[in-house]
Amino acid sequence: MESAGMKIVIDDRPVEVEEGTTILQAAKQAGLHIPHLCFHPAFVPEGSCRICLVEIEGLPKLELACATAVRDGMKISTQSPRVREARRGVLEFLMADHPLDCPICDKAGECKLQDYYQEYGLFEGAFKEAKEKRDKIIKIAEKLILDRERCILCTRCVRFLSEITKTQELGVFRRGIHSEISTYEDAPVQNNYSGNLVDLCPVGAITDTEFRFKTRTWFLAQSESICPLCSRGCNIYVDYHPGFTRIPGTAKIYRIRARENLEVNGRWICDFGRYGFPSLEKDRGDKILWKKEGRDTIMSWEKILSLLAEKLRPRHRTKNTSNIAVVANTWMTNEELFLFKKIFKDDLGLKKIFFADPRPGSGDGFLLQAERTPNARAAKEMGLELNPVNLDDLSKNTDVLIIFGPFLADLHDPSSLKNDLDKIRTKVLVSSHRSGLESYVDFILPASGILEKTGSLTNRDGLVQKFSAVCPPCGDSRPEWSVLIELAKELRINAGYYSRLTQPEVILKEMGKEIAFFR
Amino acid sequence: MIRSLGYFWELIKGSLITARHFVVNMWFHTLKLFGIKTKRRGAVTIQYPEQKKALASRHRSLQRLLKRQDLKPRCVSCMLCVTVCPSECIYVEAAEDPDPDIQKYPSTFIIDLSRCCFCGFCVEACPEDAIRMDTGKIDLAQSTRQDLIYDLDKLLK
Numbered sequence: 001m002e003s004a005g006m007k008i009v010i011d012d013r014p015v016e017v018e019e020g021t022t023i024l025q026a027a028k029q030a031g032l033h034i035p036h037l038c039f040h041p042a043f044v045p046e047g048s049c050r051i052c053l054v055e056i057e058g059l060p061k062l063e064l065a066c067a068t069a070v071r072d073g074m075k076i077s078t079q080s081p082r083v084r085e086a087r088r089g090v091l092e093f094l095m096a097d098h099p100l101d102c103p104i105c106d107k108a109g110e111c112k113l114q115d116y117y118q119e120y121g122l123f124e125g126a127f128k129e130a131k132e133k134r135d136k137i138i139k140i141a142e143k144l145i146l147d148r149e150r151c152i153l154c155t156r157c158v159r160f161l162s163e164i165t166k167t168q169e170l171g172v173f174r175r176g177i178h179s180e181i182s183t184y185e186d187a188p189v190q191n192n193y194s195g196n197l198v199d200l201c202p203v204g205a206i207t208d209t210e211f212r213f214k215t216r217t218w219f220l221a222q223s224e225s226i227c228p229l230c231s232r233g234c235n236i237y238v239d240y241h242p243g244f245t246r247i248p249g250t251a252k253i254y255r256i257r258a259r260e261n262l263e264v265n266g267r268w269i270c271d272f273g274r275y276g277f278p279s280l281e282k283d284r285g286d287k288i289l290w291k292k293e294g295r296d297t298i299m300s301w302e303k304i305l306s307l308l309a310e311k312l313r314p315r316h317r318t319k320n321t322s323n324i325a326v327v328a329n330t331w332m333t334n335e336e337l338f339l340f341k342k343i344f345k346d347d348l349g350l351k352k353i354f355f356a357d358p359r360p361g362s363g364d365g366f367l368l369q370a371e372r373t374p375n376a377r378a379a380k381e382m383g384l385e386l387n388p389v390n391l392d393d394l395s396k397n398t399d400v401l402i403i404f405g406p407f408l409a410d411l412h413d414p415s416s417l418k419n420d421l422d423k424i425r426t427k428v429l430v431s432s433h434r435s436g437l438e439s440y441v442d443f444i445l446p447a448s449g450i451l452e453k454t455g456s457l458t459n460r461d462g463l464v465q466k467f468s469a470v471c472p473p474c475g476d477s478r479p480e481w482s483v484l485i486e487l488a489k490e491l492r493i494n495a496g497y498y499s500r501l502t503q504p505e506v507i508l509k510e511m512g513k514e515i516a517f518f519r
Numbered sequence: 520m521i522r523s524l525g526y527f528w529e530l531i532k533g534s535l536i537t538a539r540h541f542v543v544n545m546w547f548h549t550l551k552l553f554g555i556k557t558k559r560r561g562a563v564t565i566q567y568p569e570q571k572k573a574l575a576s577r578h579r580s581l582q583r584l585l586k587r588q589d590l591k592p593r594c595v596s597c598m599l600c601v602t603v604c605p606s607e608c609i610y611v612e613a614a615e616d617p618d619p620d621i622q623k624y625p626s627t628f629i630i631d632l633s634r635c636c637f638c639g640f641c642v643e644a645c646p647e648d649a650i651r652m653d654t655g656k657i658d659l660a661q662s663t664r665q666d667l668i669y670d671l672d673k674l675l676k
Contacts, residue, residue, distance in 0.1 A: 101622075103595060103646050103647075104595050104597055104622055137622075213613040213615060213622075213623050214613070216598045218602065219598075219601075219602075244607060244610050245634075246608075246610075
């Protein structure tokens with residue numbers, strides 16, 4: 001829209017904004033933060049918290065920054081003594097009925113009410129009356145708990161459910177000091193996006209049972225990542241606790257939050273992704289094993305890779321690779337799929353390349369896709385055909401089988417899988433998780449989980465998104481890309497080429513040179 | 520030869536230091552015996568494990584967790600002690616208390632004494648006065664590291 005720019009001045013900073021912009025947005029453009037609790041950029045302004053008051057020259061009263069549109073030549077001050085005094089007053093009213101149980105509140109540390117009190121409040125409470133007693137543990141959804149004492153009635157949750165999910169499960173009931181957020185006739189909030197209410201709540205009124213009381217927010221290291229649980233590729237924050245030195249098992253991922261990316265997921269993520277992360281940490285394989293005549297031998301990476309290379313190298317030399325089969329999956333990153341294609345399809349010239357992916361679920365028409373794998377698009381763009389595993393084709397005249405990923409176990413029933421795999425002499429499993437496939441194979445190589453890797457994923461719309469490792473690899477595991485490069489080096493194919501590829505970024509650059517899509 | 524001579528020289532030096540301390544302390548003790556007041560007093564050796572010195576009232580010794588009247592720990596597992604601890608020796612796991620007025624209680628509370636530096640910050644940080652370092656236990660040496668890990672049961676005793 002080409003419209004005449006509005007020239008305004010905020011705190012002596014001249015800004016030019018489009019017509020219809022609110023003062024709060026204009027201030028944001030000018031790099032100024034105006035405190036707000038009820039305002040959220042995704043919703044229609046409500047103006048219920050009253051903390052975004054600003055002074056406009058020529059107007060007798062303070063105005064709401066979130067709901068007032070700018071006019072040409074406006075002079076706004078966001079930090080004048082009058083404004084600061086008003087904000088203090090607003091905070092005092094908000095705090096009048098707020099329980100101040102910050103020590104046991106999960107929001108403490110990232111609570112906006114805390115932040116604003118630090119900045120504008122710091123008053124001694126003047127209220128002599130006892131605080132209102134309300135219900136503190138109300139289950140409003142399967143995983144959500146509402147604390148009515150902490151609620152400041154900003155109605156962000158109500159607006160989210162009426163404007164974004166359009167399910168309208170929550171509302172504000174009763175009046176005055178008795179106003180409260182509630183579900184209609186105790187029907188719970190039931191949609192796939194309920195977890196976003198926790199992120200939205202500016203105070204700790206809505207908490208989820210997954211994170212509730214588990215840790216404090218300031219212990220967590222926040223890293224940016226991509227959700228791997230469906231092909232949408234939602235942008236997420238992963239909050240990771242680096243753990244305590246002497247107590248094992250304390251380093252772990254505590255929660256997943258939505259990260260804003262208007263191109264992909266807006267500001268939301270689905271509950272499937274948010275609460276699906278414990279499954280990524282469960283049943284991890286962390287040891288390199290060789291099942292030599294029924295006995296498990298723990299190996300080193302160098303040894304096991306040279307052993308594997310010995311099995312593959314003669315076949316490669318004699319150009320007799322028809323009895324090698326590989327099973328890949330599209331949970332592998334772009335870099336890994338590229339190396340996979342380079343080594344097995346181009347260099348070894350394999351015909352038997354299969355893909356074992358998790359079974360598709362059902363999409364919900366908003367963010368969650370039916371395709372429950374993050375990188376199928378990349379495989380297609382690279383020219384890999386996503387052939388599903390056919391056990392007859394897989395085991396027929398096959399001598400060596402390399403399986404990437406644990407998903408094969410879910411796709412076929414164990415007895416037929418065992419039958420067919422028993423026909424193959426050497427079976428190698430490169431997998432991040434234990435799945436039951438371990439009992440059928442000879443070599444087990446632990447791969448890093450997707451949150452332990454650095455790389456990039458291509459979502460269903462073809463957007464290549466980079467992400468970096470959230471936590472260190474589990475046990476002896478290594479990311480597949482490094483396993484593939486080491487294997488290529490051991491096989492002595494194209495040595496000069498593979499020794500250059502040392503980092504995922506280098507591989508991605510190389511991919512760009514060879515495949516136009518990744519340029 | 521020269522090296523062994525050096526050894527004897529060190530022996531003699533050491534004996535001289537001991538002798539000096541003996542004479543100096545003896546001198547001050549003798550002066551005290553005759554009622555002569557001096558600025559410095561003669562050193563006194565306490566036969567430590569058999570004989571113990573009284574601890575100062577503001578001393579810091581082994582931590583303990585305090586209980587409510589109903590014998591539940593006072594701790595609400597706000598983890599401020601964990602936050603403030605400079606040697607990262609405290610580990611707390613919280614659980615949901617059925618009582619809505621309490622809400623949060625520690626299901627695990629571990630102090631790793633092999634890391635603790637007895638700074639007392641945990642006591643100062645605690646908003647509930649749930650942890651104190653006034654047990655008077657200072658002889659905490661153990662022969663295994665595992666014995667130095669104090670859990671909820673040991674701390675509540």
